[in-house]
Amino acid sequence: MLNGKVALVTGGSRGLGRADALALARAGADVVITDILVESDAGSAVRAEKYGPLNQVMQSTGVVFAEQTAAEIRAMGRRAAVFKMDVTDRAEVRQVVARxxxxxxxxxxxxxxxxxxDHVAQLENQKDDLWERDLLVNLTGTFNCCKAVWPYMKEQGWGRIVNTASVAGTMGGFGQASYATTKAGVLGLTKSLALEGARYNITVNAVVPGIINTEAFRTGNPKMNERMINRTAFRRPGEPxxxxxxxxxxxxxxAKYITGVALNVSGGIELFTF
Ligand SMILES: NC(=O)c1ccc[n+]([C@@H]2O[C@H](COP(=O)([O-])OP(=O)(O)OC[C@H]3O[C@@H](n4cnc5c(N)ncnc54)[C@H](O)[C@@H]3O)[C@@H](O)[C@H]2O)c1
Incomplete structure (x- = not known):
């Protein structure tokens, strides 16, 4: 389906990003994996600290697979590359995209x-610095990457942007004020860019995951995870x-006539389950 296409995935070192990269390659695409954490990059530990406890845990337990994933993709006969790229760093995003x-x-x-x-706290305990971080990474980061690829997609008259939202953005999330807000913002961005992109044959859509069994999910509170799983129609988490x-x-x-949609991949968590 994607032979001859070149895809760039942000946050591809683990979890959903890694699964996206592998699936795109299986479908025929060449894949560029980008992340703040890269196995052989000594600076990763410092960046893990900057971006919070979850990244620190993953970095210290070796749950960083960017280069390993690229090797798996090359073994499929596709081209692959890994670039350290912080989505909040506009200059770096532009440099990587140009490269x-x-x-x-x-x-x-x-x-x-x-x-x-990893910012889960009720309003009074939401941390101001983590509110800013979440907006910067999840929302502004998505904007930065869309803006950087746009001229290339426009010029070639073909482009596909897939943003990752969350059911927290469509349903709200208890203790997730910052996260849910960023994901709702991602949907507004998706729809606006869908309108602007159509004339250039650029589609812009979002996937809306529910509870997905990633390393990040597995670090969560088991009781809370169980309660969330029980709200899905399938009574189980999705797989990456x-x-x-x-x-x-x-x-x-x-999907050439589909743009501006928010596609739930949520096992029906938004349905009236009882
Ligand atoms: N796992 C779930 O249940 C679930 C549910 C709904 C939505 N999502 C969304 O799916 C996506 C992936 O989730 P995941 O569970 O794999 O999480 P994860 O934390 O394992 O993966 C996030 C990746 O982003 C990278 N990253 C963090 N800050 C970055 C930055 N500034 N620049 C570049 N990369 C950065 C991390 O290093 C990591 O590799 C996220 O957008 C998340 O909001 C996940």
Missing amino acids: VKEEFGAIHILVNNAATL EDVANAVVFLASDN
Whole structure:
């Protein structure tokens, strides 16, 4: 489905981003994996600290697979590259995107997946600095990446942007004021860019995951996780591949008349389950 296409995934070192990268490659795309954490990069530890406890845990327990994932993709016969890229750093985002164009010849697909998920507290305990961080990474970061790829997609008259929202953004999330707000913002951005992109044959859509069994999810409070799982129609979490399959579909020509949608991959968590 995606032969000859070049895809860039943000936050691709683990979890959904890694699954997206592998699924895009399985569908035929060459894939560029970007993240603040990269196995061989000594600066990762410092960046893990800057972006919060979850990243620190993952960094210290070796849950960083950017280079390993690129090797798996090359073994499939596709081209792959890894770049350290902080989505909040506009200059770096622009540099990486320009390098991808130079080295891979094009940039067809952008999957905005990078996010911070570890700020869980009720309003009075929401931390001001983490509110700012979440807005910066999840919302402004998505905006930065869309803006950087836009001229290339416009010029080639073909582009696919898939943003990663969350049911927290569509339903709200108890103790997730900052996170839910950023994900609701991502949906507003998605719809606005869908309107602007259509004339250039650029589609902009969002996947809306529910409870997905990633490393990040597994670090969560087991009791809370159980309660959330029990709200799904299936009474089980989704797998990263469930989201990745939706990403591949939205990135493909099969979805050429679909733009501005928020596609739930949520096991029916938003339904009236009892
Ligand atoms: N896992 C779930 O249940 C779930 C549910 C709904 C939505 N989501 C969304 O799916 C996406 C992936 O979630 P996940 O569970 O794999 O989380 P995760 O924390 O494992 O992955 C996030 C990735 O983003 C990277 N990252 C963080 N800050 C960055 C920055 N400034 N620049 C570049 N990369 C950065 C991290 O290093 C990490 O590799 C996120 O957008 C998340 O909000 C996940």
